[in-house]
Amino acid sequence: MDKYDVIVIGGSVAGLRAAEQLANRGLNVLCLDKKQEIGVPKQCGEGISLGHLQKLGIKPDRRWASQKINGAILYAPNGSAVEIDFGKTMGFVLERKAFEKHLAKKAAKAGATVKVKSNVTEVKRTEGGVIVSVCDLFANTYFAKAIFACDGPQSVIANKMGLPISIKPEDLDSGIQYEMAGIEFEKEKFIHLWFGNDIAPRGYVWLFPKGKQHANVGIGIGAHIRGSAKExxxxxxxxxxxxKKGSIIEVNSGVIPVGGLLKKMTADNLIVIGDAAHQVNPIHGGGMGIAMEAADIATSVFEKAFQKNDFSDATFDEYNRIWWERCGNKLMRLVQIRKMMESLNDNDFNTIAEAFTGEEILTIQSGDFAKIRAIILKKLISKPALLKVMLKYLSA
Ligand SMILES: Cc1cc2nc3c(=O)[nH]c(=O)nc-3n(C[C@H](O)[C@H](O)[C@H](O)COP(=O)(O)OP(=O)(O)OC[C@H]3O[C@@H](n4cnc5c(N)ncnc54)[C@H](O)[C@@H]3O)c2cc1C
Incomplete structure (x- = not known):
């Protein structure tokens, strides 16, 4: 049986980043993914902020950062639009398959072994570590001192290791996306988002440009809502x-955790990262940057554990603590805002779009309650119609 210091289960953004960081620390790492090709199929609108890439020290590269994004245009149900223009690059629409391959190459160059077509079917704690059984060409079994569960939103690995993880249907969005070519839209340096209960209940329709006449057109709606995202x-x-006149050149679908953040993402010999730990922005459903940031926190905690040769839950608990301090508390505030937004009807969305500027909407979605309160109080004086919306929002 091949032995590793750590086995990462799931070779997508969370797992590949973790594998690279662990290998950079000199550890003997195996990263397994059940797909037959890294990055394929993608399940993603492919939007990522420049801020996240910078924080991770990833330099944008034309080979995978296909479209620069300078801002966003939000459309209310009555068609009124709010434009948020930063006047400079604030993010990218990626070619995610190429981006994941880039991450895989970095992991491999750092010394990790990445294996595709390797479906992990069983994980079992044993003396000093974990035995990982894989359904691949040779039905291999491996041993590692600990495992990282980076196996996505429908994760089963953590549960198999005795860390119960579940999510309520109302904390899940279901998404579907068409990559379309030959379509017409304006402003290809802006992402476009349409809101409204008839358009996308508890979510939005997005158009993320990937070049001229080429974009990801998708939707996320509450998974508990009657009717399918495709409809x-x-x-x-x-x-x-x-x-409508364009061609659909790729279809993607998947579920997105937009709540159900976990206080505990560790157990003896186990660390859970990314969608598997529901680490997603609950307002817009973006999870790539957050997953990779969590991977960085987890790998630095793991390094210390490795030096102590202690892979216990108590040692890994530092990951829970740091992640909540840096990311979790902010995401939790956004979950509250998401829940408040659910009580808004189409007229409320129209009123908000007419009352607020792009910059103000940006502040509202930042989760900074002191700033939100200040903006709203100022607006209520000039736009009394907002009072009705705010009362509903606050009583939700
Ligand atoms: C429709 C849609 C649009 C989205 N748009 C955006 C967006 O624009 N921007 C953004 O930042 N985020 C977006 N997201 C969310 C984003 O895709 C996820 O947050 C991100 O992929 C999480 O990465 P991950 O590595 O944690 O999990 P995943 O990307 O889900 O990867 C999990 C990996 O584990 C592998 N795996 C699972 N089980 C096993 C097993 N038993 N054995 C071996 N391998 C296994 C899978 O094959 C997969 O490769 C979107 C999601 C959806 C569904």
Missing amino acids: YLDKWIEVRPEI
Whole structure:
């Protein structure tokens, strides 16, 4: 049986970043993914902020950062638009398959072994570590001192290791996306988002440009909502000839955790990262940057554990603590804002779009309650119609 210091289960953004960081620390790492090709299929709108890439020390590269993004345009149900223009690059729409391959190459160059077509079917704690059984060409079994569960939103690995993880349907969004070519839209340096209960209940429709006449057109809606995400997306496209005339060149779908943050993401010999730990922005559903940031925290905690030769839950608990301090508390405030937004109807969205500027909406979604209160109080004086919306928002 091959032995490793650590086995990472899941070779997507969380797992590949973790594998690279662990290998950089001189550890003997195996990263396993059940897919037959890294990055394929993608399940992603492919949007990422420049801030996240900078924090991670990843330099944007034309080979995977296909479209620069300078801002966003938000559309209310009545069509009124709020533009947030930073006047400079604030993010990218990626070619995610190429991005994941880039991460895989970095992991391999750092010394990690990355294996595709390796479905982990069983994990079992044993003396001094974990035995990992894999369904691959040779039905291999491996041993590691600990494992990282980076196996995505439908994670089973943590549960198999005795760390119960579940999520309520109302904390999940279901998403579907068409990559489309030959469509017409304006402002290809802006992401476009449409809101409204008839358009996308508890979510939004997005158009993330990938170049001229080429974009990801997708939707996320509450998974508990009656009707499928596809029905809502098709209905939205049907009345937009400029989109309908295009060709669908790829279809992606998947679930997105937008709540259910875990206080505890560790157990003896186990650390859970990324969607498997529900580490996603609950307002816009973005998880790539957050997953990689968590991987960095987890790998530095793991290094210390390795030096002590102590892979206990108590030692790994530092990951829970640091992650909550740096990311979790902010995401928790965003969960509250998401829940408040659920009580808004289409008229409320229209009122908000007419009352707030792009910069103000940006502050509201930052989760900074002191700043939100200040903006709202100022607005209530000039726009009394907002009071009704705010009372509903606050009583939710
Ligand atoms: C429709 C949609 C649009 C999205 N758009 C965006 C966006 O624009 N920007 C953004 O930042 N985020 C977006 N997200 C969220 C983002 O894709 C996730 O947050 C991110 O992929 C999480 O990365 P991860 O590595 O934790 O998990 P995943 O990317 O889900 O990867 C898990 C990996 O584990 C592997 N795996 C699972 N089980 C096993 C097993 N038993 N054995 C071996 N391998 C296994 C899988 O094959 C997979 O490669 C979107 C999600 C969806 C569904």
